[in-house]
Amino acid sequence: MKFQYFFKYIFCFYFILSSESVLSNDKVDFKVKELTLELRCMTCQNQSVYDSDSDFAKDIKNVVKDKFQEGLNQKEIKHFLTERYGEYILFKPYFNTKNLFLWLFPFILLVFSIGFFIKKLKNN
């Protein structure tokens, strides 16, 4: 029984930690990095805008920086970019009806298998 408590504590610990958000940094550069890492460089092979040195990536970096300085937030900039380049530019697809399955599938699967496992366990 002791062992179960041990596990419970570890899991609680883990969920508390993961629910906490990453350190917020007000610097624009940091925000630009954070966002451009999630953008696809459309002229490269599977490289993010942040990592790329291509002209396209440089333009986008500047655009993102300008938009942040204009006071737009991350969501608005993403919206602006997807209007121009399509959703293809986002490495992290939107959470919307079209991508619902993509986002929920792993977690539904996880919940189901936990349920299944517990049921099997009780049978024993």
Add this chain to the structure above:
Amino acid sequence: MISLIGFSSLCLSIIFSLALLIPNSILKINIKFFLLIFRFSTILVCISFLSLVLAYINSDFSNFNVFQNSHSEKPFIYKISGAWGNHEGSILLWLCMISIYGFLFSLSSNSLDDFKINVLKIQSTLFIIFAFFIIFTSNPFLVNSILVNEGLGLNPILQDPALAIHPPTLYLGYVGFSLVFSLAIASLFNKKEDKNWIYETKKWSIVSWTFLTAGIALGSYWAYYELGWGGWWFWDPVENISLMPWIVGLALVHSLIMIRGEQIIERWIVFLSILCFSLSILGTFLVRSGILTSVHSFASDASRGLFILLIFFLTTGFGFLIFLIKPPKNNNNLNLLLINKTSALIINNILMIIAMLTILLGTIYPIIIEVMTNTRISVGGPYFNSTVLPVLLPGFLLMSIAPVLSWQSNKIKKFKVYVVFFLILSFVVFLHSYLTVFNTWGFIGLILGSWIILSSTISIVLRYKFVISFNYIKSINSFIAHIGVGIMIIGITFSSVYQKEYNFNISEGEEVKINENILKFEKLYLTEEKNYQSLRALFRLTKEDKLINYIMPGKNYYPVSKMITTEAGIYHDWLKDFYITLGSEDNNIWSISVYINPLVSFIWIGVFIMIFSGVIAIFKK
């Protein structure tokens, strides 16, 4: 001439393999003769592949494939590796390996004759299917219709030592699962109660998994120093594809430990075996058909894609069909407890399968969406990081104690020792994070990795006396493997979370300060190599006026293909890598990126330990 030999021996080996499939009712072949034919077919297909290699070495441009992918001025090693640096040649290598695995099986197996013949028949069937694929869509022995003296050259990015051996190693992994597949299907046809197939499956799945690990590691090491992006894993579709059979192979290797005579686990093993090879083929299809954009998208052709899709449906469909119609003989329940070894292994398997399905979904989702709604979306690193990692985390946690769990009860010997050490470790890690920059993922990764290492070490110390012998190493093998994973987790966490990046514009003779180090741009070199021009910038890295090392990032220009490749300059230290890439130039001022990647070496050390324990496990009875 040499191509002719290659092609005819390929055809001959197909004919021999076809002869093996004649049913017993028509022509009775005895086992000795059967094995002889099989081995002869293997030798023939090897001759076929070697003649392609020879054509590359001799720069025989009358062969169309050599003409398209080689050049007479290439260094010798890249002439050889050029043979598999293209679609046709690599599929021939794949074919060759299917046969070689069968050959090795026929030599090493102690199985009953009937079973042996069944396995080799299935292996031959796979061989024939892939051989037809080569002959009809990807023949490497086509004759060049024009007379030429020079070839078009190999893609410069492939001219690299790690990448020369990356494909064969990776293929030894992928194709090894073909034998595991054959073993699984053949076991379904077993009339007698014969458990030998489990030992065979264990051996060959570990062999394949170890090669696959080495192949993936080589690929990502190459990506680290050659692409110059500062990272080593990019969730590129092709990386994902290699990860899927790897994960399922890992689940397979683990469930093979569970065998205690339960029918249900045997069924599960058969299922995983079929799945592993199916995923290998699916991966080949996705890469070679060109429907995914990736750094690997060399050679894409719709007709090839369709053919591989056909192979995929054929083998997978056939495999799972037999799996479904052959019902289990008897059913006994598993001994599940919270938490014993069996349930830990089952949770491990469940999590692996979920991770694999998530990767699969993320990889093919853009295709599904494009077909259904005609919009293009990308699913990249951020998606996988936020779905696959949380799924795997409890698995890692479980892994740290799994090897010490018992089969029958839910008690752990010396449980208190573990708890005490865990508390001490948590405290230390917490203190460390408190004193340095706190980062959630950094904290989780560090505590997981070090806990896995610590608990495995405790188990080794508690349960065994230190006698260095092979048997001893075998008995602690699973702990060693898990220590490797722990080291790798720490490496991955630190190198991704605490990576520092600096950008400078700098000209010759200038120096910049990075923390307590001084980096001086000494000189620019331009040299002529055999088949490229090399531009190198010499950087001198010092700390408190003491020289640490010279670092030479640069670029190579390959005149044949008119391509420039970046060559990152890396100074490896046990604790951190200094990683410099040379950017563009403007008025003799160069833009450079300097990355300080902490603990990258841990990743390679961890992988090395995992491969080591894979090799040990092969010899484990």
